[in-house]
Amino acid sequence: MPLSEALGSRLAAPLRALVAVPGVDVSAMDGYAVTGEGPWRMVGRVLAGGSLYEAELRPGEAVEIATGAPVPAGTEAVLPWERVTVAPHSRGDAVPRMQAATPAWGEDVWIEGVAEAGRHIRRRGEDIAEGAVVLGAGAAVTPVLLGLAAGLGHDELLVRPKPRVAVLVTGDEVVQEGLPAPGRVRDAIGPFLPGLVEWAGGQVTSTLRLPDGPLPLHDALAPSAPAPSDVLVVCGASSKGPADHLRKVLGDLGADVLVDGVAVRPGHPQLLARLPAGRLLVGLPGNPFAALAAALTLLAPMLRELAGTPARHETSALAGPVRAHPRDTRLVPVRRSSRGAVPVGHDRPGSLWGAALADALAVVPPGWSGDQVELIELPAGV
Numbered sequence: 001m002p003l004s005e006a007l008g009s010r011l012a013a014p015l016r017a018l019v020a021v022p023g024v025d026v027s028a029m030d031g032y033a034v035t036g037e038g039p040w041r042m043v044g045r046v047l048a049g050g051s052l053y054e055a056e057l058r059p060g061e062a063v064e065i066a067t068g069a070p071v072p073a074g075t076e077a078v079l080p081w082e083r084v085t086v087a088p089h090s091r092g093d094a095v096p097r098m099q100a101a102t103p104a105w106g107e108d109v110w111i112e113g114v115a116e117a118g119r120h121i122r123r124r125g126e127d128i129a130e131g132a133v134v135l136g137a138g139a140a141v142t143p144v145l146l147g148l149a150a151g152l153g154h155d156e157l158l159v160r161p162k163p164r165v166a167v168l169v170t171g172d173e174v175v176q177e178g179l180p181a182p183g184r185v186r187d188a189i190g191p192f193l194p195g196l197v198e199w200a201g202g203q204v205t206s207t208l209r210l211p212d213g214p215l216p217l218h219d220a221l222a223p224s225a226p227a228p229s230d231v232l233v234v235c236g237a238s239s240k241g242p243a244d245h246l247r248k249v250l251g252d253l254g255a256d257v258l259v260d261g262v263a264v265r266p267g268h269p270q271l272l273a274r275l276p277a278g279r280l281l282v283g284l285p286g287n288p289f290a291a292l293a294a295a296l297t298l299l300a301p302m303l304r305e306l307a308g309t310p311a312r313h314e315t316s317a318l319a320g321p322v323r324a325h326p327r328d329t330r331l332v333p334v335r336r337s338s339r340g341a342v343p344v345g346h347d348r349p350g351s352l353w354g355a356a357l358a359d360a361l362a363v364v365p366p367g368w369s370g371d372q373v374e375l376i377e378l379p380a381g382v
């Protein structure tokens, strides 16, 4: 994949240096490459990107040089320009007269200073040797990694493909824009899924609205359905009401239901199935906070696994009262603080308010009355 498109992926193979860094011995300072004892007579100039000084530097010679420019063969040291004195050589002077001067060079220009062997020369491969493995497979392709890879000569990176997610939003009452009329609701799940999916290492490749009823759902899930994807996400229709056809349609299609509801509030009707062609399907409940909880506990870990992203584990003390459920695990929106995780309230299944105030969900087991809880991170903003 071209570098410019690889951000956010994971490396599928170790990253190697295609070139040494630096590629040749170069100057680390603007100054003078010298060899032998001073004073040195200036015999040339090398700028970064300019033509090389082809001859070998002989004792008593200096070449004016720019930072990053290749040093001539035979260079023993580089003197920064602020550490030298430069003088025109007057014919007949036994010793050149030295004076502080603006660096310049010509046939009869001499420089003087104290040369320390090897100083201010960056040797070929000193930072990174050619062929070195600098990062292992699985490393996250961050902005910094892109810079490193470019510096090592890469135009493309071998990355694990991001799992492609197709979203199906069901519900005749669900509208996509404007103020919802009585009996209608704005789609609050479709808008959070692309960011959440991307954060978990995948990409939403299509979002389709479906009317209620088994047929549209059946057609959208059938093997002949367009929009290739690795994972399908169905929003709504996950419960057992008259308009909730997901389980029935999955049965008709011969899907293998792997998770058929979980003992978690909110989000208990969530579902995971494998369609006959191998695609995975996640069913998210229609209540938006329930959908978010299910997306974080079922969809995000699955995408991380497919994308090769390591799982995250975090625990914290709870810094505020929560009501444990007698039978089910509760997911409670909390904000991390120095005192622990503070419940933020506003956590009804139909509302994303609490989750928007929070930065994590606390996992509160049934009947819990302890101290430490597991935290599930919420996707951060940019």
Ligand SMILES: Nc1nc2c(c(=O)[nH]1)N[C@H]1C(S)=C(S)[C@@H](COP(=O)(O)OP(=O)(O)OC[C@H]3O[C@@H](n4cnc5c(N)ncnc54)[C@H](O)[C@@H]3O)O[C@H]1N2
Residues within 6 Å of the ligand: 169, 170, 171, 173, 174, 185, 186, 187, 188, 189, 190, 235, 236, 237, 238, 239, 240, 241, 244, 266, 267, 268, 269, 284, 285, 286, 287, 288, 290, 349
């Ligand atoms: N008899 C039972 N009824 C319900 C149960 C149950 O166990 N037995 N579980 C409840 C729970 S918990 C949830 S969560 C919901 C799950 O509902 P569905 O997944 O079947 O979804 P819908 O019935 O279509 O919608 C539920 C609710 O959410 C609103 N909705 C739907 N889609 C969206 C969307 N994209 N954006 C915003 N809001 C959406 C919809 O209008 C309904 O208000 O079932 C309970 N019922």
Ligand code: MOO
Residues within 6 Å of the ligand: 264, 265, 266, 267, 268, 269, 285, 287, 289, 290, 349, 350
């Ligand atoms: O999944 Mo439901 O929202 O538990 O209320």
